[in-house]
Amino acid sequence: GALVYQYPRRTICKSGTSMRMECQAVGFQATSVAWYRQSPQKTFELIALSTVNSAIKYEQNFTQEKFPISHPNLSFSSMTVLNAYLEDRGLYLCGARGPGHNTEVFFGKGTRLTVV
Amino acid sequence: SQWGEENLQALSIQEGEDVTMNCSYKTYTTVVQWYRQKSGKGPALIILIRSNEREKRSGRLRATLDTSSQSSSLSITGTLATDTAVYFCATEAGGNYKPTFGKGTSLVVHP
Numbered sequence: 679g680a681l682v683y684q685y686p687r688r689t690i691c692k693s694g695t696s697m698r699m700e701c702q703a704v705g706f707q708a709t710s711v712a713w714y715r716q717s718p719q720k721t722f723e724l725i726a727l728s729t730v731n732s733a734i735k736y737e738q739n740f741t742q743e744k745f746p747i748s749h750p751n752l753s754f755s756s757m758t759v760l761n762a763y764l765e766d767r768g769l770y771l772c773g774a775r776g777p778g779h780n781t782e783v784f785f786g787k788g789t790r791l792t793v794v
Numbered sequence: 795s796q797w798g799e800e801n802l803q804a805l806s807i808q809e810g811e812d813v814t815m816n817c818s819y820k821t822y823t824t825v826v827q828w829y830r831q832k833s834g835k836g837p838a839l840i841i842l843i844r845s846n847e848r849e850k851r852s853g854r855l856r857a858t859l860d861t862s863s864q865s866s867s868l869s870i871t872g873t874l875a876t877d878t879a880v881y882f883c884a885t886e887a888g889g890n891y892k893p894t895f896g897k898g899t900s901l902v903v904h905p
Contacts, residue, residue, distance in 0.1 A: 684836075691905075712892055721882065722895040735795040771836055773893065783827070783884075783893055 684786030701772030708774035817883030
């Protein structure tokens, strides 16, 4: 079956430092990968959408300079939170889908980021 | 119901009761997906309804879609304590490829 793994599951970083998280798709070709952040008691904010052979599209309030993303192949993506501060804490989710319209998005279990 | 800037909604019911959650969306979508997120886990798709469908059933789940009012509902019949979770609806415009989530409904089912 199709699975998405994210690691690390939890991480703590000092304010002002950076943290990289990874997303691995297994059992399908992840032609599209979306990164979301879920803050406490909030829904999923889309950070950016990466589609193979297309430029990565960042949503308003999120920039490549702050959240650089790499999507080098059809099974892997990574995102770094640069210069993390308290407002960056939350659960970061990777959602990946295969080719085609309206296909299911498979989510990993997320990377929980705590900033101290 | 979910959407907009409202806070996460919360429902608390007894096991065996039926429950319906609502979701309104702002722009045209070709599909509404309902996800369930249990504590400490990522969201999992539980039912998907397309714009050419008015109703979809899967076991104890029933989803409806009204494209004219841009709203969808998710009903669970005979709830179980294991249905306790946060439920999100997600929409995306055709070809947009980016699911956009509602604020979510927290459901607690007491045994």
